[in-house]
Amino acid sequence: MQDSLKQWWDRPHRDILSGLVVAFAMIPEAIAFSGIAGVDPRVGLFGAFLLSVTLAVVGGRTAMITSATGSTALLMTGLVQQGNGLGEGMGLQYLLAAGLLTGVLQIAWGYLRLAHQMRFVPQPVMAGFVNALAILIFLAQLPQLGLDVFHPEKVVVAAAQLPAVWGLMALTLAIIYLLPRLTTAVPSALVAIMISTGLSIQLGLEVPTVASLGTLPEGLPQLGLPQVAFNLETLGLILPTALAISLVGLMETFLTQDILDDITDSSSHKNAEARGQGIGNIVSSLFGGMAGCALVGQSVMNVGYGGRTRLSTLTSGVALLAMILLASQWVNQIPMATLVGVMIMIAINTANWGSISGIRRIPKSDTAVMLLTVVVTVLTHNLAVGLLAGVALAGLLFSRKVAKVIAVDSALVAPDHRVYTVRGQLFFVSSIYFRQGFELHEHPARVTIDMADAHIWDQSGVTALDQVIRRLKLGGSAVEVLHLNRESTDLFARIGVAEEAGGRGGALAAGH
Template identity: 50%
Template sequence: MTISHLRSEWAPNITRELLAGTVVALALIPEAIAFSIIAGVDPKVGLYASFCIAVITAIAGGRPAMISAATGAMALVMTALVKQHGLDYLLAATLLTGLFQIIASILKLGNLMRFVSRSVVTGFVNALAILIFLAQMPELLGRGPIVYAMTAAGLAIIYLLPRLTRAVPSPLVTIVVMTAISMYFGLSIRTVGDMGALPSELPFFALPQVPLTLETLKIITPYALTLAMVGLLESLMTAAIIDEMTDTTSDKNRECAGQGLANIVAGCFGGMAGCAMIGQSVINVSSGGRGRLSTLWAGGFLLFLIVVLGPYVAQIPMAALVAVMIMVSVNTFQWRSLKTLLIHPKSSSFVMLGTVAVVVATHDLAKGVLFGVVLSGLFFAHKVTRFFAVASERAGEKRIYRVAGQIFFATAEAFHAAFDFREEEVRQVVIDLSAAHFWDITAINALDRVVLKFRHHDIAVEIIGMNQATATMVERLAVHDKGDGALAAGH
């Protein structure tokens, strides 16, 4: 690995990387505290997790500049476990979550991202932008004119400062300026410190204090599997989004392993499981972060902020962070997708809108993406059926059927219905599969039914033109040709 490659991967521009990571670290604190509250644990559990996960994924992850930490989606999964069994069981589940994610990397499950359509990704991004925006409303609505003015001023700095200079990320300037104003005038508005106490000590290594029994494994395994799935889904989707934003590629299987290792480390240092954060990742990229240094610095500086500068960080007004997160939601939303709703195929638009609706309704990104993937599969299967056809011609007592297209569960019945089993004076049938491909056991079963039904009516059947893949499936799964030599593949 050359020095130039290391530089491009770690720090294309050291100043921009450090400034971007600083903005992310400041924005991570209230979210980590909020997610800890959702999970029912002390704020330090989310803060320590964010530090560990950001640092480890910076080194071991497959997507430079992507921020991973404690997240809301993961916190929601943990709630019942914490309530019923306590923090130590959560930490044990976090360790098992990491192990499952490393196994997913070994099995190369990151490659499954190829099956997520563009419409699902767009729906995921738009839904997330909406959720990020809605999550800011409790900190904005009903908080009084001072909060409204502070938020508006923050947004003005965010969007106007880049017209004057891009030397410093405008979100960072917003946070510093709004904090200074709040402290100077002694404004009575909600601050980061109002969300929960910041820890004053470094995290330390300690394994979860749970019984090493089969019963413990039964308790934590369902939660760990769910956390692993949700975490990988969000991380891989976020990686795909950052790939597009930066016009680069990333190693999805390495990202699975990196997320797994990060969660194991977090569990060993008193942190809860986490994954990639689309909002923070967009902040990082929008602020100029492109390499691993921005992510590493975000994690390291986060720990410095909460342990050393805690009293000052606690004074950051939530209005400043609300302004930053509104900017994130606006930048995240794919506004162009609204223009293309009438241009793109109706099925694609429906998948995108369906994904958005399910995510926003359930506040569960995994359910929304799963809905979108299933819907995309159904639309694709329906589309493929349009390219299926069976033509035939008769020559004396012989009828030749020429099959074209894909034969699978969605076209199997149409394939069977295309044959006339009672045609008079026909004594031989030739089924030409030169332009067809059989995909699954349902298709092979349909072929069996056709052949056996012709034979039941004393009509000889010859199958020709099968490609190698179809012939292999027929040889393994079909029953019509066993022992009578009726099959003639490749003629």
């Protein structure tokens, strides 16, 4: 009971203050992420509010901020466009349905202990993941800057508006990066938004604003199911997006957890967090909000301002909704160019610059994995596909490295007796090097294969040893395998090769 209370009420004044500061920083991002996904700002704002409040209660990591994010928003764009092609407003409905399915999948991943499997994702893949995310967030801003030469139909800025748009963006970035040199009492992004918005209003600049994206919420979110047909056709449409969001969202969440654990010198429950993320996404989707995941920047900001308990997360969500409902007229006038500046800052902060600056020191194989992850992700605009490609290449390169950890030494101990001593691990990638260690065209009367320092791991290893035995016996040699450990002998027995080989003269002899 005391531990539960401490998770909520340890230092309330600091938690409330940090939650308020984070809420200010969440508003522009939630709106910008809504634009990336192609839905009204209220969808991202409702998602930010609902996810923060829900995860404050059921999350596995205190003081972590969960909201609509760039990584999940990027995965929604295709589904929203496809849904809108099926009917006006259907993009949002399919998006909400995908959010429900995302939540169900994440709850399942939590009970299946997916967090334990995430430990096997190599660091180069993680670096490629965040670098690709940074690139995609940046590319998503190009239409607002009139620069999307690959998709000119997406450009939403008139030529006459470009000087003002670029000026506001430059002003926003200048304030964001220069203000912290003077003071860190308030978030520089918030100051940049206030100054650039005020300047735009005073000068009467005709530039796209938040109101251009759609209407902000005027009341509390309403409970309701997505207006889609719950059938196999709908499932086939939303499953790829839901699966991608569930995996990519959890990866970013687990990464954020690790960062906060290091900063606070504490530990958290990743599988419990996975289940909490699932519940949060279900709640958000039922009330008309976007699915999301943990926010790295805002979570670090929250902890940096003193947030340590669930109260800080709850405060950020409640304060965000309160500000939106009370200051919607002002929020509607925020120039999109200002939000573009904020998103570019997020992209810059998201990138793993160490993986780029240290590229000469990093092994070439790791660099290849990182670059493949980035290239595949950017080309497909799918973080999940890029992740899988990176993991596959990392596995392949690792297999090539460990394939040569097996060695076969040969010694002629008598004119008619050759002994092969095998050391290392025998499995599918090392089997070819294992076979190359034997003189299969030489057939002394007696051949001994000493496996005391070797271990067989899979069917390929069993087959490789059996093929060597067969070839030597076909040449007339009497073959004996010595000191095969119990696990390897059992593997032979299960597959059925040991009995067959043993029937041709008792070739296998278990050792220690």
